[in-house]
Amino acid sequence: MAPARELPGFYYDPEKNRYFPIKGPIPGSSSKPKNPTPNAPQxxxxxxxxxxxxxxxxxxxxxxxxxxxxxxxxxxxxxxxxxxxxxxxxxxxxxxxSKPVVWRYRGTDKIGVCALEHLRVDVQTLQGQTETDVLLTGSINGSLSFSEVGGVGQYFDDGTKWMADCLRNYVKGKTFEHDEVHKPVFRPNRAALLMPSRISCIRLGPKCSPQAENDGSLAGRVLFTTLGSETSGGSVYTLGLLEPLNLGPGILNTWSGLEEIASFRCTLWTAEYDYNRHRAVIGTNLGGASVDLETRMETWFLRCKSDVFAQQIINSGNVILCGLRNGAIVTADFRERRESLSDRLITHRIPYNSDTKVGSSKKEWFKLKGDIYPSHTIRMPSSISSLVSLQFDEQYFVASSMDGSIRLYDHRLLQRGAVQCYEGHVNSHTRIQLGVDPAERFVMSGGEDCKLRLWSLKSGELLFEDKFSDSILSTMCYKTYSSTEPEAVAELLYAHVTEAHV
Incomplete structure (x- = not known):
């Protein structure tokens, strides 16, 4: 069939063989004409x-x-x-x-945080229940632990307290007096659990996340995965948080909600929580799979020889983006296959870029098996580091690769290339997580030069760049505000338990 011609204001979907309107302005696009070429007269x-x-x-x-x-x-x-x-x-x-205030907690530089989530939950103390901020962190040594942010920790008998120092204040002439000292972080001695291997990913369930609301016994869970080791593969776990946290003498009641859902004979790099079907969707060195959190049934929807480093669910939970080690971003349908269909996955041949080298030779294509959309497969210059889908319109997503590229894409217009680029990021081989604020105004990332950078999501302008850490800020998350709080102008960012007001 002859290729469909382009129509202004519409995009063509080859799978559905029809045109769809492009809704709303593209983030970062401009109605102004492009800059003249260097040879053009000024x-x-x-x-x-x-x-x-x-x-x-x-x-x-x-x-x-x-x-x-x-x-x-x-x-x-x-x-x-x-x-x-x-x-x-x-x-x-x-x-x-562009003028943040950065706080550093003394003594936390040796924890080795590699996964991090913020929760606003009820905590049980001897004086009763109280709502407070809690950090759930996973470390490279396999430690999974809770830390309380604020004054609730004073009610616990023993533990470690980290005080905050104002490391940077970019507002000229402003200082922090003693009455403006930031809240400490307190970790009770029994609030840590040692897992078999490194914590590779932590994801909040519906009732724990501000992005989704759902009822049921599975909703109040936290999903996390272990990477695996040389002797064993990684595993998928859930931790129930329907009851108030007890970080004191009753900490065993909190850990009693821990369940191992599935174990694999492969490396588990990343995971996503499928809110619609209460499934864990994992990215491994063998491809992508989903695990039903209730029946624990495993289903592989993608098989490939390139590791899946990053994932992002889009399209109302019907398809998922998979970022591979070879630089490809694949769109796969990860819904459960009907019984009438064959269990064998369809084999696809995806072309490489003409300048892409694999080893010492050039290959023209690589193989994938799964329910994927070949026309929606794109490539970045290097291994995919992070994928973030926007909430206001999930057709847009931000992707980063290990060569330092950060780009904004429209899923409907993938073959036209990136909508926006964000310059200045430094990376060569590290899996660095991107951060997009809840209002979706800014993109933030650490770099291998140990600097933190912040760009305008819409214009791509670099708004902030500075080094205040001796290590790479590879893990970050924004504070989750409750629905009763007004939208805050300044969000809280955690990166290796380093906090910055932006």
Whole structure:
């Protein structure tokens, strides 16, 4: 069949053989014409347009008072200045993001955190139940532990307390007095459990996550996986958190909710929680599989010789993105196969890029087995490090690879390439996790140069870059706010138990 022609405002789906409208503006796109080529003459109009593109940045880089003054003089939320217009709320948010306050907890640099999640839960103390912030961390030595953030730890008999130091304050002239000291982190002695191998991934269940709501006994669980070792493979575990946490003498009641769901004879790199069907979806060195958390039935939906380093569920839980070691991002249907269908997975041949080398020779294609969409398979220059799907429109996702590339893609327009690129990231071989704030305004990542960087998701502009750690900030998560709290302008970021207000 002849290829479908492109229609403005529509994209063509080859599987469904029909056109679909492109809804909403593409993040980072612009209605302005592209920059002229280097050989193009610099006309006065082009010079005005180029200067106009940087005027908002110059206005923002001056002071917050100048931005407020411009808004008051204009009297609107959109500021017009020198051939450009700026959204006041966006520019104000960028100012805050570019001037964070960074806290470091003394003594936590030797913990070796490799997986991290934040929970807002009820904790049982001798004085009764109280709601507080809790960190669930997994370390490279296989330790899974709870740490309480705040003053609840004072009610426990023994444990380790880490105090916070203000490491950086990028707001000129502002200092933190004694009454503004950040809350300490407290870990009771019995609040840690040693697993067989490294904790490779932690994912919150529906009732533990602000992104989904669901009822049932399976909803209040935390999903986590172990990487595996030279003598044994990795395993999938769940930890029930329906009851209030007891981090004191009754800590054994908390650990009693731990269950091993499945074990594998392979390496478990990553995992996702399928909220719709209460399944664990794992990425291994043999491909991708799903495990029903109730029946514990295992189903392989992807078989390949390249490790699955990153995953992200999209399309309302019907398909999943799998980021491979060879740089490919594969779209696979991971729904359970009907009994009438054959158990054998379909074999696909995916072409390599012309400049992609495998070993000492060049290969034209690689094999995959599974229910995948070949036309929705793309490649990045190096191994995939992280994948993050956006919530406002799950067709958009951010991907990073180990050569330092960070790109924003539209799943409907994959063959056209990236929608936005984020420059300045430093990486060569490390699996570094991306962070996107709950309001989806910024992209954040650590780097192999031990720097933390923050970009505007929409424009790709680098807003913040600094080094305040001696190790790579490879793990991060944003604080989960309860539904009763107003949307906070400043979110909390944890990276190797290093906290930054942005």
């Amino acid at each position: 006309t006065p109009s082009n010079q005005l347009k180029q200067s106009g593109r940087s005027c908002c940045r110059k206005l923002r880089n001056r002071t917050l008072s100048k931005l407020l003054q411009a808004r008051e003089l204009d009297g609107r939320h959109v500021i017009y200045s020198h051939y450009c217009k700026c959204n006041f709320a966006e520019e104000y948010g960028k100012i805050q993001a």
